[in-house]
Amino acid sequence: MAKFFNNAGPVKADMNYHIDPLTRIDWDEVYDLILQQRYFILHAPRQTGKTSSLIAMMHALNKKEDFTALYVNIEGAQAARNDVDAGINEVIGALASAASVYLEDDRPSAMLEEVRKQRKMQGALAELLTRWSQMLEKPLVLMLDEVDSLVGDTLISLLRQIRSGYDRRPKAFPQSLILCGVRDIRDYRIHTSHNEIITGGSAFNIKAASLRLGNFTEDECKDLWLQHTKETGQIFDEKIFPELWEDTKGQPWLVNALAHELTWNNKEARDRSKTLFLEDYFAARERLIQSRQTHLDQLTDKLKEPRVSRIIEELLQGEELPDTVFGKISTDDQQYVEDLGLITTKPQIAISNRIYREVIPREMTWLAQTRIVHESTWYMREDKNLDMTKLLLAFQQFFRENSESWIERFDYKEAGPQLLMQAFLQRIINGGGRVNREYGLGSRRTDLFLEWPLDKEKGFFGPVQRVVIELKILRKGLENTIKEGLEQTADYADKTAAGEAHLVIFNRNPQIPWEEKIWNKTMNHGKWTMGVWGV
Known part of the structure; x- marks a missing residue:
């Protein structure tokens, strides 16, 4: 049976290209914690391989013959919410079923009815x-x-029942217990039916350690994809792999989903004699982003949470927001957003990978994009290049007419000007070109890199117009903002080998009339002559 890249559910070694799940955890540390009879946490963002790792750990432990290990998924109890009887009943049923399937031990199933009769659900587990x-x-x-x-x-009942038997281990309670989820237990904010808020740490104060499952390394990303080459003979252009790393930073679902999109959903690539080139990869990446698959939808849904919104908005804007906007960010909030997989904090805080940087503003401005009537054909010259001067003049007018109402509709109002500009550009180039984005806290800017193919038949395999557009908010005087912006724009244009560069400066002072806000001029910096636009 031919293998394929896995973009849904736990890994099946006989069916999926995969990285050995046990190599992705510190197995020695885990085993030491088990020997020490510890109860601990394993957490990681969604679809990073937690379930695959736990199941592999279960099988490895059972092969050692020192322990009886059992993996149980208790997600079915989620629907019970505050109904303890229904929730714990679901948990003990899931445990009995797992014991029957994985261990061929039906004793827990045989005990269920007696346990239900003798004990209330607050003690049944x-x-x-x-x-x-x-x-x-x-x-x-x-x-x-x-x-x-x-x-x-x-x-709360689950955590307290586990804690209640802790002193009876290992003869009359599990020797070791691993709780697994997206978040560390310290981030559990449990709302009881009596409107109390209990933290996970207080309900489960026997936690000995908290381990985080990481992403693939750069080498593992390449090794995974080359398993396909070994299996089928199909060759990947070596230029793909650095782009794969920047796009995913090893996020396992993204790595697998991109590979599946490139090698299977692209039906031409099912001919395994076809070498897959960088532009094939870029096309697959764009299709994946536009597909709005469940993983990406879940990602953007988190952006609505107050604990998430301010941190992401600061990154989109490129600078810290004043405390008066949302209140001060706590260490726990930032750690929570990192645990969700949305950001990294080393070497500096940033959105986790290039695909997330693309998905977030696209999703946040999707409704706006559908309402913008501008088309790319309005701005195309006879040589098929986009007329950027005409396009940016149109944006100035569009912003003047629509910014007040549209920015008010955005969830992230502080980053509203940058988001509206991105919505405008995305609407114009959809189906033809690409807009790549870069932003990071402390840069005081948003960098947009527009690529527009000039030959419809050849697409990105042919000649391409490349344009840098840098967005800045006017904060510290126009002269200083222009000076800093010109230097940053020129640097980004050099890095991307652009053929054209523009700097757009947003003035958010409501006391300044539009006639003074809207202007444009041509300015030089080093070898670059670029358009500077006031909005």
């Missing part, structure tokens, strides 16, 4: 674990997945 642990010949290592999908009183 602890009772089941106690009885089963006493029956087992070897100490139990239990792995509970999707713990943080539970909410309210159900989650």
